Amino acid sequence: MNDPVLVVKGLTVYRETYAAVQDVSFTVPAGMDTAIVGPNGAGKSTLIQAILGILPYRSGEVFVLGQPLSPKGKLPPAVRQQIAYLPQNFLFDRRIPITVREFVGLGWDRLGLQLPWAGGQARRHAVQQALTQVDAWHLYQQPVSVLSGGELKRILLAYCLVRPRRLLVLDEAPAGLDVRSESEFYRLLHQLKKDQGWAILQVSHDLDMVRRSCDRVLCINRTLLCQGTPDHSLTPENLSLAYGPEFVRYRHSC
Numbered sequence: 001m002n003d004p005v006l007v008v009k010g011l012t013v014y015r016e017t018y019a020a021v022q023d024v025s026f027t028v029p030a031g032m033d034t035a036i037v038g039p040n041g042a043g044k045s046t047l048i049q050a051i052l053g054i055l056p057y058r059s060g061e062v063f064v065l066g067q068p069l070s071p072k073g074k075l076p077p078a079v080r081q082q083i084a085y086l087p088q089n090f091l092f093d094r095r096i097p098i099t100v101r102e103f104v105g106l107g108w109d110r111l112g113l114q115l116p117w118a119g120g121q122a123r124r125h126a127v128q129q130a131l132t133q134v135d136a137w138h139l140y141q142q143p144v145s146v147l148s149g150g151e152l153k154r155i156l157l158a159y160c161l162v163r164p165r166r167l168l169v170l171d172e173a174p175a176g177l178d179v180r181s182e183s184e185f186y187r188l189l190h191q192l193k194k195d196q197g198w199a200i201l202q203v204s205h206d207l208d209m210v211r212r213s214c215d216r217v218l219c220i221n222r223t224l225l226c227q228g229t230p231d232h233s234l235t236p237e238n239l240s241l242a243y244g245p246e247f248v249r250y251r252h253s254c
């Protein structure tokens with residue numbers, strides 16, 4: 001009945017001459033929050049960038065909403081529009097003269113050519129709602145260039161939320177948010193998956209959060225070491241396999 005939002009089969013991705021991701025297979029169902037965990041340099045960002053079509057992949061197959069992603073990252077625009085991505089770092093030229101409201105509105109616009117006034121009131125309403133959801137409506141007239149790191153993160157999330165999507169991909173998304181914003185952020189993710197059936201795929205180093213909030217875990221270190229529910233995956237044996245025995249001893253002594 002519920003086809004998976006994302007299917008990855010035998011995916012291998014190179015960073016120059018190095019196979020950063022090797023033969024990784026998994027599926028991401030709708031309405032679930034799936035975490036990707038693993039040590040630094042394990043290939044987590046490489047994996048999601050290949051799934052998003054930002055990096056080419058060498059072999060394997062990727063299907064988003066049943067449509068194949070080409071090895072060079074091509075996907076039909078109607079499918080691409082269903083995916084939102086919040087990167088680890090968002091680098092841009094701070095001199096760009098664009099306000100928060102204008103920036104978030106770009107997330108609402110359809111891909112491709114359209115009239116500049118398209119949408120009108122629906123667009124304005126969607127922008128206001130998205131900014132309110134991330135508690136940033138008060139910033140709507142601010143130039144993006146003056147925002148703090150945490151404010152910018154919330155604006156980027158509003159950019160992802162401004163239109164209904166099927167898949168939200170996050171790379172260490174809450175980094176830079178204060179404690180209150182972080183808990184609001186996870187509450188919002190929960191709401192998106194429960195009420196609107198969004199699939200969430202998030203890279204995280206916060207194993208306690210993963211245990212609390214995620215439904216499934218993929219543990220990787222170049223290859224997929226294990227997958228399943230947090231209880232099934234985050235066992236001392238699997239953590240030792242991924243991070244080394246020292247890490248498990250350290251966590252138990254805390």
Ligand SMILES: Nc1ncnc2c1ncn2[C@@H]1O[C@H](COP(=O)(O)OP(=O)(O)OP(=O)(O)O)[C@@H](O)[C@H]1O
Pocket residue numbers: 015016020038039040041042043044045046047
């Ligand atoms: N632009 C690049 N050029 C060459 N190699 C790269 C590049 N970016 C990453 N790598 C290498 O690819 C491997 C995987 O990196 P990746 O950033 O995917 O890991 P990660 O699991 O996301 O790490 P972290 O937890 O530190 O963010 C690492 O060995 C890294 O050095």
